[in-house]
Amino acid sequence: MKKLFVVIAVIGLAAVSSLALAACGGGSSSSGGSSGGGKEGGILNATYASFPDYMDPQLSYTAEGWTAMGEVYIPLLTYKHAEGVEGSEVVPGLAKEMPKITNGGKTYTLFLRPGLKYSDGTPVKASDFTHTVERLFKVNSGGSPFFTAIVGAEKFAETKTGGIPGIKTNDKAGEIAITLTKPRGTFTNELGLMFTAPVPPNTPDEDQSASPPPGTGPYMITKSQPGRGWEYERNPYWAKANSKAMPEYPSGHVDGAKITVIRNPQTQVNDIEQGKYDWMQNPVPAARYTEVKEKYEGSQFRNEPTISTYYFWMNTTKPPFNDVKVRQAVNYAVDPAALERIYSGQIKGTQQILPPGMPGYKKFELYPHDVNKAKELIKEANPSDMDITVWTDTESPNNEAGEYYEGVLKEIGFNTTLKQINADNYFTVIGNQSTPNLDTGWSDWFEDYPHPNDFFQPLLSGESILQTNNGNFANFNEPALNKEVSKLGEEQLGPEQEQKYSEMDENVMKMAPWAPYGTRSLDTFVSSHVNLENVIYNPTFFEYLTSFEFNE
Amino acid sequence: MAIDPQPEALAAGGPDAAFPPAPEGVSGERGPWYLAYKRFIRNRLAVAFLILFFLIIVFVLAAPLWANNVAHTGPNQSHTLEKLHVNGEVHEVVTPEGRPIGPQWFGAGGKFFLGADSRLGRDEMVRLMYGGRTSLFIGVVSGLITTIAAVILGLLAGYYKGWVDAIIARTLDILWSLPVLLFGIALGVSLAVGGLKIGPLTIEGGSIWIPIFVISIFTVPYIARPIRGEVLALGEKEFVEAAIAQGAGSLRVMFGEILPNLASTIIVFFALNIANNMLFEAALSFLGAGVQPPNSSWGTMISIGEELLTTQPLLAIIPGVMILMTVLSLNIVGDGLRDALDPRSKVRLEARAGMVEREGASV
Numbered sequence A: 001m002k003k004l005f006v007v008i009a010v011i012g013l014a015a016v017s018s019l020a021l022a023a024c025g026g027g028s029s030s031s032g033g034s035s036g037g038g039k040e041g042g043i044l045n046a047t048y049a050s051f052p053d054y055m056d057p058q059l060s061y062t063a064e065g066w067t068a069m070g071e072v073y074i075p076l077l078t079y080k081h082a083e084g085v086e087g088s089e090v091v092p093g094l095a096k097e098m099p100k101i102t103n104g105g106k107t108y109t110l111f112l113r114p115g116l117k118y119s120d121g122t123p124v125k126a127s128d129f130t131h132t133v134e135r136l137f138k139v140n141s142g143g144s145p146f147f148t149a150i151v152g153a154e155k156f157a158e159t160k161t162g163g164i165p166g167i168k169t170n171d172k173a174g175e176i177a178i179t180l181t182k183p184r185g186t187f188t189n190e191l192g193l194m195f196t197a198p199v200p201p202n203t204p205d206e207d208q209s210a211s212p213p214p215g216t217g218p219y220m221i222t223k224s225q226p227g228r229g230w231e232y233e234r235n236p237y238w239a240k241a242n243s244k245a246m247p248e249y250p251s252g253h254v255d256g257a258k259i260t261v262i263r264n265p266q267t268q269v270n271d272i273e274q275g276k277y278d279w280m281q282n283p284v285p286a287a288r289y290t291e292v293k294e295k296y297e298g299s300q301f302r303n304e305p306t307i308s309t310y311y312f313w314m315n316t317t318k319p320p321f322n323d324v325k326v327r328q329a330v331n332y333a334v335d336p337a338a339l340e341r342i343y344s345g346q347i348k349g350t351q352q353i354l355p356p357g358m359p360g361y362k363k364f365e366l367y368p369h370d371v372n373k374a375k376e377l378i379k380e381a382n383p384s385d386m387d388i389t390v391w392t393d394t395e396s397p398n399n400e401a402g403e404y405y406e407g408v409l410k411e412i413g414f415n416t417t418l419k420q421i422n423a424d425n426y427f428t429v430i431g432n433q434s435t436p437n438l439d440t441g442w443s444d445w446f447e448d449y450p451h452p453n454d455f456f457q458p459l460l461s462g463e464s465i466l467q468t469n470n471g472n473f474a475n476f477n478e479p480a481l482n483k484e485v486s487k488l489g490e491e492q493l494g495p496e497q498e499q500k501y502s503e504m505d506e507n508v509m510k511m512a513p514w515a516p517y518g519t520r521s522l523d524t525f526v527s528s529h530v531n532l533e534n535v536i537y538n539p540t541f542f543e544y545l546t547s548f549e550f551n552e
Numbered sequence B: 001m002a003i004d005p006q007p008e009a010l011a012a013g014g015p016d017a018a019f020p021p022a023p024e025g026v027s028g029e030r031g032p033w034y035l036a037y038k039r040f041i042r043n044r045l046a047v048a049f050l051i052l053f054f055l056i057i058v059f060v061l062a063a064p065l066w067a068n069n070v071a072h073t074g075p076n077q078s079h080t081l082e083k084l085h086v087n088g089e090v091h092e093v094v095t096p097e098g099r100p101i102g103p104q105w106f107g108a109g110g111k112f113f114l115g116a117d118s119r120l121g122r123d124e125m126v127r128l129m130y131g132g133r134t135s136l137f138i139g140v141v142s143g144l145i146t147t148i149a150a151v152i153l154g155l156l157a158g159y160y161k162g163w164v165d166a167i168i169a170r171t172l173d174i175l176w177s178l179p180v181l182l183f184g185i186a187l188g189v190s191l192a193v194g195g196l197k198i199g200p201l202t203i204e205g206g207s208i209w210i211p212i213f214v215i216s217i218f219t220v221p222y223i224a225r226p227i228r229g230e231v232l233a234l235g236e237k238e239f240v241e242a243a244i245a246q247g248a249g250s251l252r253v254m255f256g257e258i259l260p261n262l263a264s265t266i267i268v269f270f271a272l273n274i275a276n277n278m279l280f281e282a283a284l285s286f287l288g289a290g291v292q293p294p295n296s297s298w299g300t301m302i303s304i305g306e307e308l309l310t311t312q313p314l315l316a317i318i319p320g321v322m323i324l325m326t327v328l329s330l331n332i333v334g335d336g337l338r339d340a341l342d343p344r345s346k347v348r349l350e351a352r353a354g355m356v357e358r359e360g361a362s363v
Helices: A002-016 A018-027 A063-069 A126-138 A153-159 A187-191 A236-245 A265-273 A286-296 A324-333 A336-342 A371-381 A398-411 A426-430 A453-460 A479-490 A495-511 B007-013 B032-042 B044-061 B063-071 B124-160 B162-177 B180-194 B209-235 B238-245 B250-286 B298-307 B314-341 B350-362
Strands: A043-048 A077-079 A090-092 A100-102 A107-111 A167-170 A175-179 A219-225 A229-234 A256-261 A301-305 A308-314 A387-393 A415-421 A440-446 A514-526 B083-086 B089-092 B196-198 B201-203
Touching: A043 A265, A090 A187, A107 A187, A126 A153, A126 A167, A126 A175, A219 A256, A229 A236, A265 A286, A265 A514, A286 A301, A286 A514, A308 A324, A324 A371, A324 A398, A324 A495, A324 A514, A336 A398, A336 A514, A387 A398, A387 A426, A398 A415, A398 A440, A415 A426, A426 A440, A453 A479, A453 A495, A479 A495, B032 B044, B032 B314, B044 B124, B044 B314, B063 B124, B124 B162, B124 B209, B124 B250, B124 B298, B124 B314, B162 B209, B180 B209, B180 B250, B201 B209, B209 B250, B238 B250, B250 B298, B250 B314, B298 B314
Parallel strands: A043 A256, A387 A415, A387 A440
Antiparallel strands: A077 A090, A100 A107, A107 A175, A167 A175, A219 A229, A229 A256, A301 A514, A308 A440, A308 A514, B083 B089, B196 B201
């Protein structure tokens, strides 16, 4: 009965509107897409293990934050509502079409779709984009390094006044022209990130996590209680205005969602099994992974490969990690095979910056596990300071990875103190240069877009070292690398560039600012009420809220 | 009043000489301490649990012996990738799916006697012994701090009365009325990250002194209040008036006359307080606000074990049983001491009972 109904529905749809079918195609994913069986409406009851770093589109730079806000704030360009490689394709968002690139790759011209409105009814103007980029710099966002290439942005980042002359807008025509100081091969990708998703010009230039500003997406955040949870409702102006202006963008099935922060992932799993919650954003904890996978794979559980690197960073600016020998020693001492087990097999060991699946990835092995060699290197280096603090967050199994790492460092002769910080503000704490004793610790990185520059520029380039919201935790500042990163960043990605990135990967690992240990596979786990088949797992925005629907 | 004043007996041995029989020779005279000792010895149950308590102490003190000679590993050493030879078979300490090995007893020569604790593959037995040291150390030291602070506060409040009493007693009331566990968690979490600085004293964030400090503060009222009451009563006694009439100063009266009379109460409360503090520590550590990883305590071990409750329930049960036995033995010994030291005791220790209930409910 059900199947037949679905077929009729699909045929009917196709007959009525080819446009709608195109939208379906866009929304459908490699894992089955719109084969359906779902119903409209209902409130999605979901749970996160931690509150996102910020509930503010200009500030958030975590998977949690982007998952939470992906369908609330739409940038000028966005990523296709699809999975895998297809989901990495940049498509027009609030902009009518992809930008016209002129002036030797330095000027990007876009036009806003007409008739767009924020969820409070304010019309979206082209000049809002200028305000949003300015806001990005005023709040010292971790995403600001992506946009310093805009003419005048670097100066604005320092002075915070006088505007950014590189952005010219025309509200009447909806025209936005962005001029860069030099070509930038990744700029369309970066315009698709949430950092520059327009917000109303009167949005205060400070963290708005407790009352997120109005957005343009199909949902709006109606209530946000940092640390505890938040709620979504349908954006009233989506149906009235925006959905007509951008018909290919999915409108979503559920009428709203309520997110509760539950810090114990065990409880989350139990609650989903019992149907108390419909979805958990964070992965199933390592201790329950095998059991959940065996029981629910295919029906409620799905593995999601990611393009990510898990690593331990070492602060290269002060002893003992200012010595390359010490950092190499750590790489010899850390054993990815052990960490694979600590992550219950959800990690595949690698010891390089670029993960498999990323253009430019070429496997190499510089540091086969060898504790004796590590001890020798430490002896040779004879660092002046052997007292170090090791940082990690409290979320399992990252906390255990941190404990493992601390043990390894102790074994090769360091005096260690372990600090486990609540996952809500871990990255804010270690990204703040005034936090004392930032010696070494855990971190991870999931691609923003499939371009190796997205690993080297924000995480390892000297230009990305920030006072707060820093992402270059190693404070790695190597002039030769900075130059190469910015040079390659100007070019369009091709085989030659990929080769250069792969060499860069190896060169950086020889200097060893990190001890990488693996690439992660994540998962989607939903209750029996949710139609897992249609949930889209995008490599940039992860699970799209618009793709959740309840079973009939 | 607890016991009749016997300054001579106290001068001979002080409160430390609580258990040994009074010196022989004074014909026919038995000191109250000797009588108490006799009464305690007759209490079979209390004696049995006192022995159990000593066995637990021996168990935790033997930690380095077991770690070095039997298990050949430290409490925080991980063995994730190691293989174990058990009766000719090879087992992995942690399976590729991340499941730790179960108890091996003596199968591997005492290695992983109780299995591995988590995906880090640490020896559960070694951690249990070292964790017991931490738990007992925190219990005893915070018990000492609490008792000393409570005795001083109780003496000051009960002796001076008036505004001194008003300030101390009301402060204690406020502390008493706080939701201890919640406040302890908040304080524990914030101090564990930032550490603590009071004047020249600096405590590092991960230090064991953080939970000791938190626990000591919150348990003071449970002893200080009853002591204050007793001091108030003792202050009316003739021997105090006599001492004052002889020209003794306030300090002399408080510490020379009244304090010895509080000895039995203090000993009983001290024993019971250790038990309470251990429970408090376990609760704080379980919730991540007490002993910081990678160090173990019985509370953190339960917390780690909870994650594997479905597959390896022993990991949570064993430290739980250790806490249970220690707290039970301290409580029974404490009750035995109370009966022995003060057979006519009016101090019913309701405070203690109330506190145990409160904490028990939240754990």
